[in-house]
Each structure stands twice: as C-alpha cells, then as structure tokens.
Amino acid sequence: MLARHPPVVPPAPADTATQRVYDGIYGAIVEHRLPPGTRLREQELAEGFGVSRTVVRQALQRLAADQVIALEHNKGATVPQPDRAQAAQVFEARQVIEGDIARRLAGQLSAAQVASLRALVAAEQAAQARADKAAAVRLSGQFHRELAVLAGNPLFVRWIDELLPLTSLLILQYQRGGHPGCVTHRHDELIEALASGSPARAAAEMRKHLQELARSLREGPARPVAPLRDVFAAYREPTHPIP
Template sequence: MSKQVDPAKSVSRTLKKRTGTTSDTIYAHIFDAILEHRLAPGTKLSEEALGEIFGVSRTIIRRELSQLAHEGVVSIRPNRGAMVASPTVEEARQILYARRLVERAITELAVQHATEKQLDALREMVVEEQKCFAQGDRGAGIRLSGEFHLKLAETANNTPFIGFQRSLVSQTSLIIAQYEKGTRSHCSFDEHNELLDAISARDTEKAVSLMMHHMDHIDAKLDFDEEGASDDLHVVFSHLGLGKKNTTVKE
C-alpha cells in the first residue's frame, strides 16, 4: 500500500530544485522525465536500473514509484512491475472532464480567498513558464504550467481540492505530453495572466469563463495521435551525470 501524503506537501515536492539524489529529488526527476515526454508511455520502470542510476536502494525507488502510481502517472501491475502510464483516448477524455469540474470550483474559491501575495507568487511562475517556452524548453514549460494550477489550488483554501487537483494535473500533463503535437503554439502563460487579473479583481464570472476557455484551449490541441521518446532509462537520465559512481543510499 502506498503511503499517505499531505496534499500540500505533495505539491511542494515538484516545486523543489531538481538536483541531488535524495528521495524528493529522485521523485522529481522521474516525474519530470514522464511529464516532459522523455520517457515513453508504457516504458517499464526497472527498480534495479533506477537504483543504479540514482545510487540508491530498490526500496527507495519502490517508494517513489508507489507515490507516482498514486498520482496516476505510473502503473504498477502484479508480476509486471512499474511502467509509465499510457492513458487511452477514453481515459484521457474522462480525466479532462473531471479536471474541468475541479478547476471551476477552485477558481470560484480562489476569487474568494486568494491573497495578493499568493497572486504575485503565481505571476512569478507565469514569467518562468513563458521563459521556458521562449527558450524552446517545451517540457519544462508544460511542467510549470501544471504547477501553476497546483499553486492556484492552494489559494482556494480547501484541502481536499488540493489532493484532487494534484492527481488530475499530473494525469493531464501526461496526456499533453503524450498527445499534443510539439509543433503547435502554446499560449497558456497569457491565459494564466488574464485569469490572475480576473481573480485579483474578484470577478467570479469572468475568472470561471477564462478558466473554461483555458480548458477548451488544452482540449483543442490534443490530437491523440503522436508518440515517441525513449524506453532506455540510462539514456533518459544521462544528463544528470549519476549512475555507478554514486554510493548507494541506505534506507
């Protein structure tokens, strides 16, 4: 059974700097490789190979894969182990529908509860998101776009919604990485700024309308067609400079 994690703490895990080989950063590296489509859907996530890459025990890897499975981006099957989730078209549509309902409620609550300090922090995230896309780092841009919505959920002042959003954003980001064509334009940072302006103005109707338009924009870019990436774990994480030189971390 996977461990229970406080939703707010779970959100903060992927906002940490991606360096080192501690438990949190191993989780973040695997999470990023999946969401940035460097790991192909259906790729087997070998505990042995990942333990060698990050220089930690299989127990630590198993724990992190369990948490990723809890969030819907990894599948763990009896006698087959862990693999990157690969949502079907029907599963993708169901996830996106659920996401719409949660986003509407979060937006309504954010209008009521978000502080200007929280909104300023979200605007800073939008700037970073824009920089990533401008520099051609589409994967990091997708990740930051998802993290924007996680932080927005925190402003709603409703703990259950943070947990719902965590799972839905993770799965939506996987769907985008799997099904959105990289040649298409990405303007979510403009939509994010407009949404923050409406929330700051305490205009619930406009904020909800903008959020639903944002969801429409995500749907319109999905063609449920292209696949790619690599199934070689050592290739995917080679940029980290980790592997056999690391000393195994004991549990």
C-alpha cells in the same frame, strides 16, 4: 513544486532516498521526459538514481498508490498510456475542480499573491521563448497547483497532483507538434479574471482555458525513450555507492 505532502518531521535517510526517486519519476512524467508506455525497470532506475532496488520499489509502490504510474504483478511498472476516454474524464474533472477553485479565489487574492502568480507566468513564458519545454510544462503545472494551494483545501491540491501527470501524458501522446502544452496568454487572462472579483468570470475563464487545452489533443507521433539512467542522471548522488 513537484515535492508533494512533505513530512513535518525530517525523514530518515531511507525515506529521503525514496522521496528523491518518487519526485524524480513524478517530475519526469510531468516534464514530458518519460513518454507513455515507458517501462520503469527497477535495475535501471536503481542505477539511474544511485540507490538500491528496495528504495526504487518503495517509490514505485507510492507512485502507483497515487495513480501516477501503473504497477502490475509479474509485469512491473510502466508509465500509463491514457486513452481518449480517459482524456475526456481528466479534463471534465479538472474543469469541475479548477473551475470551483477559480470561483473561490476571485477577488480574494492579495497583491503579493497576484504578483507571485504573474512571476510564475513570466517564468513560463521565458522557458517557452528559449524552447525549454520541460521547464515550461513544469511551470505551467506549478501555476495550476499554486491556485489549488491558495484555495486552502488540501484535497484540491491532492486531486491536482494526481491529474497533472495524466494531463502531461495526454499532451505528450495526443497534442500536435509545436503546440504549447498550456497557452501562457490564457494564464495571463485567468489572473486578470481572478483579480476582477467576479466569481462567474474567473470560473468561466478557467473552463475556457482547459477546454482549449483539451481541444488541442490529436494523435501524435511516438516519442523516443532515452535510457532511464540518462533521464535521471541529475538525481544521482555519486558520493554514495549503489547498495
């Protein structure tokens, strides 16, 4: 899921609002609803989420600390615009981390865990079939994140959480039109490799999958940016007036 590192103790209302804004922006980036370079203006976000600018500012600071957005003094917040050099770094890091995750999981997954992964891939394929790109991208990221969770190392999950938004931005900025962000049949093949019990095969299949995704990146046309109030309309709580 997109919510990250949920607290053990139920948060106070202000924290809940901040988390809602955090999750909304994080999810919009991962789901390709916020193109690279989009200005994240506090007032627009406050109106979009139905919260105060203070809550928005807190969420933006957390997102910047997690390297999901860029936040500069006197310039405000923007969705990052990763370049080709960063693309190489992102996919190199993912191959190292996720290759090791696949190696560790090979032959170690229970039948229930394999079934859960297959259900995620089936949901992703269904989203692609109905041309719901946002859902397909979200489910693809969820699949990769779930593998990190199953590996049992919280640092793996944290690293994947930081790399997924960058990957989505790279796909949005450089991938050819009509090419699926993450090819679902590769996910099927990866599950087969994990179930085979061969660490070498599982790691090689993961690296192959990520290399294919990296090779699909090309310079693409600029995407139009919708008003932030429209992008985050689903997160607004109309029963609570904007402070």
